[in-house]
Amino acid sequence: MEIIRIASYHRRDFDLAVARTNPRDHDQVRGALLRAIRTMSSTLGNLELLPLEIIHEICYLIDIRSLLNFRHVNRRAQQIVRGTRGYEAVVTHALEALCVILRTNIASWFTLNDLFKALCTRDCRLCGSFGGFIFLPSFMRCCFACIREDSLPSILPYSVIKKCVKLSPSRLYSLVPTLKSLPGVYSMDEIVRKRTRIMATELVSRLSLQGEDERTRLTQSKETALLRYMATTSLPYLDTESGGVQYGICCSGCQIALEKALSSSGVGSNACTLLDKVYSYEEFMQHFHECREAQNLWELSNQGVDVAKVSESVRRGGCFNMRDVIMYFNSK
Ligand SMILES: [Zn+2]
Ligand SMILES: [Zn+2]
Incomplete structure (x- = not known):
C-alpha cells in the first residue's frame, strides 16, 4: 500500500467527465441513511403479519426508487430498509452513484442488489481492464477507455x-x-x-x-x-473479502516519463500509451515491477518515508488533459 501511495494517483479528471453530483452534498445524507434506528412505537400495519425475512426479501427484490419511497413511510420502515442486504455497502461506498441513479430517473428499473453486484465487480465487462464506472442504461461495469473509445x-x-x-x-x-x-x-x-x-x-x-x-x-x-x-457515472470497486475499496489508479512514474519525453524531444514514448491506463492495486504492482520511473519515485521517497516529488498533473489528479500537459510544458 505504501508503494501504491507513493507511485500512483487517481484520475479525478475522468470522474469529472461523466455524470456526477457534488460529493460534499453527500456526507450528511450518508450519516442520516446509515443512522441506527431504534423504534418501539411505529409498525408497518398489516405488512408486519409477514415474517421479517419475507419483508427483507421484498425489500431486496423491489426497485431502488420503491425501496427508498418505502423507507419514507416511518421509522420502522427505515429500520427494515437499513437491514436490507447490500444497503449499508451501497450507501457507504456508492452514494454518489446512487444519487446520480435517482436523479437520472433510472432507479425504478434496477434493484439495490443490481447496484451492489456492480459495486462488487472489479473489471470492465467489455475489455476486462479495471472498470471505475457504471453504464447506467444496463448497470454494466465499464472503464473510462471503453467510454472514450465508443465501445459501450x-x-x-x-x-x-x-x-x-x-x-x-x-x-x-x-x-x-x-x-x-x-x-x-x-x-x-x-x-x-x-x-x-x-x-x-x-x-x-x-x-x-x-x-x-x-x-x-x-x-x-x-x-x-x-x-x-x-449515461455513465463513476463507481468504486468494493472487494467484499477484504472490505477494501478501489477507485482505480494511474502510474505517477509513467506521467514523469511522459513529461521527460515531451521536454526533451517532443516525440511520443511508450509512456504516452500507459498514461491513461487505469490499474487495480494488483495490476499496478505488476506494472510497478516493470516501470523504471515508478521504482525511481519509490526510491527517491526513501521507501515512503519522505514525500515523493510528483508533477503538477499528478497532484491535480490528472486535471490537465493531454493537450494541457503539452501546453504546460511548452510554457516552461
Ligand atoms: Zn473497458
Ligand atoms: Zn509506470
Whole structure:
C-alpha cells in the first residue's frame, strides 16, 4: 500500500467527465441513511403479519426508487430498509452513484442488489481492464477507455428514437429504461449539455415494433459522442473479502516519463500509451515491477518515508488533459 501511495494517483479528471453530483452534498445524507434506528412505537400495519425475512426479501427484490419511497413511510420502515442486504455497502461506498441513479430517473428499473453486484465487480465487462464506472442504461461495469473509445452499447436520444418507433412516449417509457441525463459539463473537452432523454438502442430494437426501414434507421443512427459520458457515472470497486475499496489508479512514474519525453524531444514514448491506463492495486504492482520511473519515485521517497516529488498533473489528479500537459510544458 505504501508503494501504491507513493507511485500512483487517481484520475479525478475522468470522474469529472461523466455524470456526477457534488460529493460534499453527500456526507450528511450518508450519516442520516446509515443512522441506527431504534423504534418501539411505529409498525408497518398489516405488512408486519409477514415474517421479517419475507419483508427483507421484498425489500431486496423491489426497485431502488420503491425501496427508498418505502423507507419514507416511518421509522420502522427505515429500520427494515437499513437491514436490507447490500444497503449499508451501497450507501457507504456508492452514494454518489446512487444519487446520480435517482436523479437520472433510472432507479425504478434496477434493484439495490443490481447496484451492489456492480459495486462488487472489479473489471470492465467489455475489455476486462479495471472498470471505475457504471453504464447506467444496463448497470454494466465499464472503464473510462471503453467510454472514450465508443465501445459501450449503442444509445440514442429519445428525439431520434421516437421517429423510428410508433409508440406514445408514455408507452415507450414504460417498456424501455430511459435515462434523463443531468445538466452538466461532459467529456474531456468539457462540453456543457442540458437534460436529454437517453435510451439503449438494442432494447428499443428488441421491441419488434418497427418496420425494416425504421430498424435500419435505428441501428444506423450515430449517437452524439457526448451521450455515453452522460449515461455513465463513476463507481468504486468494493472487494467484499477484504472490505477494501478501489477507485482505480494511474502510474505517477509513467506521467514523469511522459513529461521527460515531451521536454526533451517532443516525440511520443511508450509512456504516452500507459498514461491513461487505469490499474487495480494488483495490476499496478505488476506494472510497478516493470516501470523504471515508478521504482525511481519509490526510491527517491526513501521507501515512503519522505514525500515523493510528483508533477503538477499528478497532484491535480490528472486535471490537465493531454493537450494541457503539452501546453504546460511548452510554457516552461
Ligand atoms: Zn473497458
Ligand atoms: Zn509506470
